[in-house]
Amino acid sequence: MAQAVRTRIAPSPTGDPHVGTAYVALFNYALARQCGGQFVLRIEDTDRQRSTSASEAMIFDALHWLGLDWDEGPDVGGPYGPYRQSERSEIYTIHAEMLVASGHAYPCFCSRERLDELRAEQKAAKGRFGYDGHCRSIDSDEAARRRAAGEAHVIRLAMPTQGEIVVRDLLRGEVSFAAEQIDDQVLVKSDGYPTYHLANVIDDHLMEITHVIRAEEWISSLPKHVQLYQAFGWAPPVFCHLPLLRNADTSKISKRKNPVSVNYFRRAGFLPEAMLNYLALMGFAMPDGREEFSLADFVEAFRLEAVSLGGPVFDLTKLTWLNGKHIRELSPSELLRRLREELLGDRYLLEVLPLAHERIETLADFFSYTNFFFVGDVEYDDAARTKMVIRERTPPQTAKIFRLLLEESLDAILDWSAESIEEALRSFCEANDLKPKELFMPVRIAVTGRAATPPLFDTMAVLGKEICRWRLRSAAETLRTMKA
RNA sequence: GACCCCAUCGUCUAGUUAGGUCUAGGACACCAGCCUUUCACGCUGGCGACGCGGGUUCAAAUCCCGCUGGGGUCACCA
Numbered sequence: 001m002a003q004a005v006r007t008r009i010a011p012s013p014t015g016d017p018h019v020g021t022a023y024v025a026l027f028n029y030a031l032a033r034q035c036g037g038q039f040v041l042r043i044e045d046t047d048r049q050r051s052t053s054a055s056e057a058m059i060f061d062a063l064h065w066l067g068l069d070w071d072e073g074p075d076v077g078g079p080y081g082p083y084r085q086s087e088r089s090e091i092y093t094i095h096a097e098m099l100v101a102s103g104h105a106y107p108c109f110c111s112r113e114r115l116d117e118l119r120a121e122q123k124a125a126k127g128r129f130g131y132d133g134h135c136r137s138i139d140s141d142e143a144a145r146r147r148a149a150g151e152a153h154v155i156r157l158a159m160p161t162q163g164e165i166v167v168r169d170l171l172r173g174e175v176s177f178a179a180e181q182i183d184d185q186v187l188v189k190s191d192g193y194p195t196y197h198l199a200n201v202i203d204d205h206l207m208e209i210t211h212v213i214r215a216e217e218w219i220s221s222l223p224k225h226v227q228l229y230q231a232f233g234w235a236p237p238v239f240c241h242l243p244l245l246r247n248a249d250t251s252k253i254s255k256r257k258n259p260v261s262v263n264y265f266r267r268a269g270f271l272p273e274a275m276l277n278y279l280a281l282m283g284f285a286m287p288d289g290r291e292e293f294s295l296a297d298f299v300e301a302f303r304l305e306a307v308s309l310g311g312p313v314f315d316l317t318k319l320t321w322l323n324g325k326h327i328r329e330l331s332p333s334e335l336l337r338r339l340r341e342e343l344l345g346d347r348y349l350l351e352v353l354p355l356a357h358e359r360i361e362t363l364a365d366f367f368s369y370t371n372f373f374f375v376g377d378v379e380y381d382d383a384a385r386t387k388m389v390i391r392e393r394t395p396p397q398t399a400k401i402f403r404l405l406l407e408e409s410l411d412a413i414l415d416w417s418a419e420s421i422e423e424a425l426r427s428f429c430e431a432n433d434l435k436p437k438e439l440f441m442p443v444r445i446a447v448t449g450r451a452a453t454p455p456l457f458d459t460m461a462v463l464g465k466e467i468c469r470w471r472l473r474s475a476a477e478t479l480r481t482m483k484a
Numbered sequence: 485g486a487c488c489c490c491a492u493c494g495u496c497u498a499g500u501u502a503g504g505u506c507u508a509g510g511a512c513a514c515c516a517g518c519c520u521u522u523c524a525c526g527c528u529g530g531c532g533a534c535g536c537g538g539g540u541u542c543a544a545a546u547c548c549c550g551c552u553g554g555g556g557u558c559a560c561c562a
Contacts (some may be wrong), residue, residue: 012562112560115530116535119559126485129558154560172489181487181558189560220488220557243490243555250554278496281511285497289510308497311555315495320511328525 005037009063009070010200012044013055016261016466017062017107018216019314020253023279027242028213029068030280030302040207040421041073043084044200045366046193054414062262066272067295069385072207080207085199090196092335094156095202095232104231105187107143107153107274108135130183131156155188157224165223170211171307177223181387185224196386197221201228209237216241216311217252232246243283243311253314255469256407264466266342268376276321281322282312292325343374351462355454373456373463378449378471380478387477388445391438399479400441401432402472405443410472416465417458425457446475 007028011021033037045051060075072078082088099105108131115131122129135143136158146155159182166176187198194202204212212324219241229236247257259265265275273294280298281291284307293301330338344347352373353366360366372378381390390398407426413420425443431435444456447468453459460468 016560026546033538044562050561115560119510123485128486160492169489175488177487183558186560191560195560200562215556216489217556222488241489246555248495252555281496283496285510287498289498291496291511305501307488309490310492310497311490313495314499315512318496321512324525 004210005032005035006040006208007032007037007213008040008042008207008209009068010042010044010203010214011059012047012050013052013059013261014047014050014183016263017055017059017467019260019262019265019275019279019304021059022062022066022262022275023070023282024213024215024242025066025068026177026276026279026298027302027304027307028211029070030299030303031211031213032071032297037210038071039068040078040209041070041083041418042203043074043086043209044196045084045086046196046199048191048193050321052414058263062266065266066262066276068276070359072230085194085203088199088203089193090186091206092199092202093192096194096198099157099187099231100155102231103140103158105155105157105191105279106136106138106140107147107185108156108184108186109138109146109151113358128181133184135160135182152190154190155185156184157187157227159184159224159227165226167222167226167241169219169222170238170304171309172219172241175219175222182223185221187228197224197228201225201232204237205229205232205234211238211240211304213240213242214456216244231245242306242307245282246311246313248313248315250311250313252311255411256473258314259316259466259470261466263464264470267464267467268470269343270319270323271326271338274319276324277326278319278322282314283307292322355458355462359454372448372450372453374466377474378444378447381450381476384445384449384451385478385482387451388442388479390442395479395482399476401434401439402443402446402479403431404428405439406469410465410469413465416461418455418461421460422457443472447471 009021009025009028011018011025029039031037041060043056043059045056063070070076072080072083074081074083077083085092096105098330100107111129114134119129120131135156138146160179163179164176165179165182166174168174185197186195188194203209222239222241225239226236245253247253249257251257253260255261259268263273266272276295276298277291277293280293280302284298284302286293286297286301328337352370356366356370360369385395388398389395390401395403405425405428409424410421413424425439426433426436429439440456441451444453444459445451447460448455448464448471463471
């Protein structure tokens with residue numbers, strides 16, 4: 001008998017809501033909806049260092065904005081909860097112990113140092129990388145004693161050591177790996193938290209997920225997952241690995257080369273339906289060749305087996321064209337509603353207003369004075385270009401400083417506020433032997449396109465991290481190719 | 485480096501499962517023109533691809549092999 005289709009999106013709350021998450025969520029959503037099944041949201045927050053509730057909130061928000069509503073999740077509950085992995089610790093512990101008891105997993109006492117050394121040796125020998133199974137031969141009674149004595153350890157999966165491991169992917173068919181190629185994956189970290197591999201398999205099983213649709217980067221750990229299902233004696237779900245979104249140079253999409261935060265697109269004026277429509281086009285083509293369609297149309301026509309395997313380049317130009325098409329379809333009142341929803345909403349306007357208030361002399365001044373708050377990209381005219389170059393530096397050097405500023409300072413800010421931005425900028429100046437005065441004007445021009453603006457930190461705070469990131473990137477790109 | 489995945493215009497793709505109907509279709513971008521007080525939209529046309537080499541076959545973009553190229557993975561991150 002046919003089991004109800006259940007799919008899930010399982011993001012890790014460790015940063016901005018990623019466009020790749022939206023992409024994978026869309027396909028999972030579409031399959032569940034067209035089959036009348038359920039779409040589940042599960043938060044994979046087993047990385048205690050990096051997971052934040054702010055990130056989790058942004059993910060909920062981004063998915064809601066896109067209209068990819070879930071039937072079960074941490075916020076709405078459901079019969080298979082809890083849906084946050086940090087709240088499921090006992091479940092993982094119990095299952096991990098089952099595996100140890102049955103001999104499918106074993107404690108490993110290797111130190112960080114030994115592991116680093118091992119890796120260095122393997123690298124020098126240009127051999128295969130991976131754990132060498134050192135602790136696998138420890139007698140189970142002795143291992144139990146050492147654990148009881150409180151010795152630091154992890155739990156590793158005992159993978160088969162020889163033979164072929166054949167796994168199945170919906171789009172690719174059978175994929176086989178030589179067993180020697182796959183090492184004994186850590187299942188439980190020394191802090192007692194499960195790794196992705198363990199938690200993922202247990203949860204997908206317990207939550208009765210029927211189709212695991214995820215990004216292609218997971219395909220090489222599929223043998224470990226399949227082995228886990230076998231060790232538990234569970235029937236594995238259907239696995240389907242989606243191609244990775246790419247930068248223009250075809251490398252895996254990254255924030256260094258592309259805007260990747262859903263927040264960016266939202267603030268830059270993209271419509272959720274256009275985002276979804278474009279993402280759907282990344283790997284799927286309508287039978288009639290139509291390129292503009294709604295989520296409902298997509299759900300109806302979608303065929304998972306028909307997804308193409310080439311890694312699609314995420315092309316802002318085409319996204320923008322599609323967005324324009326969607327905008328033209330809106331009625332005037334609907335367009336007004338959209339404008340008010342995002343850029344012209346009271347919430348945002350009330351943030352911008354105070355910054356302009358004492359600087360304008362007519363109401364009309366407001367618009368010319370604040371226009372950079374309402375656009376996606378800004379242009380740099382000749383005067384701006386000139387002034388954007390840091391004193392005593394060449395344009396390419398300035399570009400490098402901008403990139404450094406992003407990567408080593410701004411990216412790390414979790415609470416994007418005027419205070420934290422100021423602190424970051426000032427300490428960046430100190431660390432890089434720059435006077436605040438020298439850096440701030442170029443940054444101001446980079447993020448606004450002009451020299452006369454409200455106070456820089458407030459401005460950046462209101463613009464939002466994602467818009468600032470991307471404008472700083474564009475500015476760096478402009479400078480890089482500029483002659484001194 | 486090892487392993488795995490992938491391979492049609494610059495980009496997204498149709499066609500590949502059942503080889504002929506493919507002198508390879510559509511879309512974005514680009515170019516030209518039309519429409520138009522401008523711009524945009526819209527319309528018309530143009531440019532532009534089966535990575536290479538071997539097979540199999542009467543016939544290959546489609547099947548097989550090799551090569552090349554691109555990507556991913558090789559964490560106590562997901």
